[in-house]
Amino acid sequence: MYSLDAKNTLRLKAKDLKNIFHDQLDALYGKEEVSSFFYLSIEHHLKIARIQLLLEPEFTLTKNETDVFFSILEDLKQQKPIQYILGETEFYGLTFKVNENVLIPRPETEELVDWILKSYEYRVMSSEPSNLKSSIVNRQLKILDIGTGSGCIAITLAKHLPEAKVFAVDISESALKIAQENAEANNVNIQFIKSDALNLEDEDFCPIAKDISQIQEGLFDIIVSNPPYVRKLEKQEMKLNVLDNEPHLALFVENENPLVFYNAISDFAVNNLRESGALYFEINQYLGNEMKDLLTHKGFENVELRKDLSGNDRMVKGIKK
């Protein structure tokens, strides 16, 4: 099962290490998930694809590599998310650095980004040969992501809409640091701003208000946000590995005012979206109708609620009149 090298240190074959992972983790996570953790770790640390490992069953790790895998095993036993253990994750085909200061990007957020990208492409394609096409293509789109965290939304939009000028806001300096690193690693230019989403228009409090006033009125074509939306009363539904590891600043709102961010951001959007500009939100699955009402009440048109792939109300869009 194992061999000793010249210095009498332990070296394990990858297949034996995999068995140790299964022995110690299957009861906690299930066999399939443990396999996935193991191969993700192999790919990340050894740059070896799963298929390559299957073709080389005798592949043996060095002592240092073996140590790294035992440390991963310990972290997994403590239910630390694999994305934090490896320090990165994938979102919409791009790689993002993550740590305990940022929420781990979720698949439902990829769906929100996909909605935005598809709507934009649709507008460009379907408008031909009207003036709309040339006006959109020739104008630099301005996009604002509020509560950017790892930067996954802003960076993915910037990557796929290279002509756009993208701004991103978060109140957490440590999150903004990771987001900036992710923008550089993904080769996009984003203006990151430390601001409070609940006071976006207060110039003394919030630098974005000054930035906005320097650019022309009706600044943004798209405002998007995945703000904190989990009510504290929903804590008991959440997995322990989320509760114990992910930043509560990114997750929770008070039970009595669960739409606090949506209210503030919608008000900001009313004043700072161009005519026909779009506001997109990821939302709490239990508050879909409340969100539709909120946007309609604020005067948005074509308010549309969408479900995620699991069938939960998860995103909403409104168009500024």
Ligand SMILES: C[S@@+](CC[C@H](N)C(=O)[O-])C[C@H]1O[C@@H](n2cnc3c(N)ncnc32)[C@H](O)[C@@H]1O
């Ligand atoms: C649900 S996370 C979303 C992160 C990322 N956009 C994503 O989709 O994975 C919410 C983000 O809002 C930020 N946030 C919390 N309170 C805020 C506030 N008052 N002003 C601005 N950002 C805030 C958190 O730091 C966190 O990064």
